[in-house]
Amino acid sequence: MVADPSAASFRKEIEDLRRQNKKYVYTFGNGRAEGNASMKNLLGGKGSNLAEMNLVGIPVPAGFTITTEVCAQYNAIGHEITQELIKAQVNEAVQFVEQVMGKKYGDPNDPLLLSVRSGARVSMPGMMDTVLNLGLNDEIAESVAKKPGQDRFIWDSYRRLVQMYGNVVMGLKPENKEEEDPFEIEIQKLKKEKGVELDTELTAADLREMVSRFKDLVKRRSGQSFPTDPWEQLWGSAFAVFESWNNERAQVYRNINGIPNDWGTAVNVQAMVFGNLNDNCATGVAFTRNAATGEDLFNGEFLVNAQGEDVVAGTRTPQEISKEGSQRWAKLARVSEEERKEKYPSLEELMPDIYQELLEYETKLENHYKDMQDLEFTVQEGKLWMLQTRSGKRTGTAMVKIAMDMLKEGMIDEKTAVMRVDPIRLDDLLHPVFDDKALEDIEVISRGLPASPGAATGQIVFFADEAMELAENGKEVILVRIETSPEDLKGMNVAKGILTARGGMTSHAAVVARGMGKCCISGAGSIHID
Missing domain, CATH: 3.50.30.10 (Phosphohistidine domain)
Structure with missing residues (x-):
């Protein structure tokens, strides 16, 4: 029998890389982190800030970051060698997350579910890919659905997983500009059949049926079955995020904003917390100051019984976080105060304790980073979790006002204030x-x-x-x-x-x-x- 030379070459390449003894995976959780905010080049903006939030006492679901160096390795040596290179470190990191969160990945009785998100060293909002609820399959969903009050939530989470994984990893996207997202077409069909207008009106049985239809769609369009192995889902999603660094929209964004192509992205894997568990849960996005005007006003939006992608995707128009913001919105939308309070209450009115806690964290984070922050959060059964902080995108007008206000407040010095104002963006001050x-x-x-x-x-x-x-x-x-x-x-x-x-x-x-x-x-x- 003749030895396969390609297999020998593969093993040698792995051993050569392993001998370098590099750390490719950095964990965070329970107030501890192996990284910090200064490690943006290695951990990306999201990963370094998740680590930093842990270190300053902000509640963050446990997780880990696969470094930007792995993205470069992936582009150079491909999927197989990269997976072998980092597999042991990823396995250890998942065990760390399981220990902190008290759940096990792939366990039918009390499963840990994971999210996979990109994280370049500078913010590229929406340009790369995300997959949520990894770790679900028919067996696990059936098991969780038997628990009181969990059936609708778990089928909703499962259908989101099949939709995201099908889109991001298996390539089920619209085939031309006139075509809608194929999964959205199935959602609209089902809602019409059931006589409802909103996704939230679909029952657990409806969502279970949607999962089945989505899996049929995946098989029909891709020729492959949706993977039932949680680990296959995790690896598929992680490498899809690396792939998304080179997708067309990410390249266009980099060209517009002068971001080098060789930076690569990190991959952030994090324990899921759920804003879609029931009506005592929510998810939202907030800014520590007004990103359009620069006004020193905490503002943002949230959705009850939803996951984070619902807010930024714009598929539902969300509610305002503060009472003042909600009243401003109602005035613009020609909604009476009575109708606003009944149908569109603010987070401040609906969950006052959560709102006060969020206020505490937004102040702490802005003071820590000394810049206006863009925050993402989830509320699960009365527990507030922070999922992201980053310096917020802002208009030219807001850029100047925030820099001047922070200078007056003594938060930054004159040199920093000047550096915060991009000369190219000063044209925004003259917008029509x-x-x-x-x-x-x-x-x-x-x-x-x-x-x-x-x-x-x-x-x-x-x-x-x-x-x-x-x-x-x-x-x-x-x-x-x-x-x-x-x-x-x-x-x-x-x-x-x-x-x-x-x-x-x-x-x-x-x-x-x-x-x-x-x-x-x-x-x-x-x-x-x-």
Whole structure:
């Protein structure tokens, strides 16, 4: 029998790399962390900040970060060798998370579920991929569903996993610009059959049926079955995140923002906490100051019985965190105070203790980082968990005001204040506005939320490539979408303004538009795009 030379070469390459004795995986949890905020180049922005939050006493679900160096290795040597190289360290890290969270990955009785997220050294909101609820399969879902009050939650989590994994790892995306997301088509079909309008109105049995339909869709479109092995799910998702560093939208974002292609991304694996367990749970996004105006006002949005992607995706228009913000929103949306309190209460009113705790953390984090922070959080059964902090994207106007205010407050010195203001963004201060007299004579055809300030006129377009084509021919355009996705980035970049039917002030459209200095109106619910 002749030895396989490729196998011998494979083993030698692994041994050579292992002899370097490098640390590729850094854990965090329970107030301990192997990394810190100074390690952005190695752990990425998200990973280094998750570690830092642990060190300063913020409650963060346990997890670990696979370094940016592994991304470079993956691009150079491929999937198989990379997995062999880091497998032992990943196994140890999962055991650490199991110990901290008191659950076991893949256990049918009390499973630990995991999330996998990207994390470049600078924020690239929505440009790379995320998979939530890893570790579920039919056996585990059936087991958890038998527990009191867990059936709807577990089938909802499972259908989200199949949808995200199918999209991110198995490539089930729209095949052309006119086609909707294939999973969304199935969701709309099922809701129509069941006679409901919202996802939240679907029962546990409906969601179980949705899981079955989603798995059939995966098999039909990809020719492969959805993987039932939790470890296969974890590895598939981690390598898909590395792959997403080189996807088209990430490359476009890097080109627009001058980010080098060779930096790579880290992968953050974290224990899941659940905002979709029941109506005592929630998830949200918050800013320590107003990202559009720079006003020193804590603000943000949340959804009850939801997962974090629901807030930023813009598929549901969320509620405001503070009572003051909620009242401002109601005024813009022409909603009475009575209706607001009954249907759209703020987090401050709905969960006052959680709101006070969130206030404490946002103050602590802004003081610690000495900059305006963009926060993500989840509330599970009365327990607040912080999932992310990062320096928030802001308009040019907000950039100047926040820098000057923090200088006056003694939080930063003059040199830091000057360095905080990007000269290129000063043009934002001169963004167009409507003439007050002209506004007296206009007819309002729709209203939405002022996600990013300014004024814009132009031809309405519905697709990113149409926006680019017209802009190249000298036409001014406004990109109109039900909600934007990262695939719309090229169109958003050339548009004079952006209008969305759904989504709030923290949606993808709002965050990216503010970072670009583009006028954006989100959540204009009266417009219908067929």
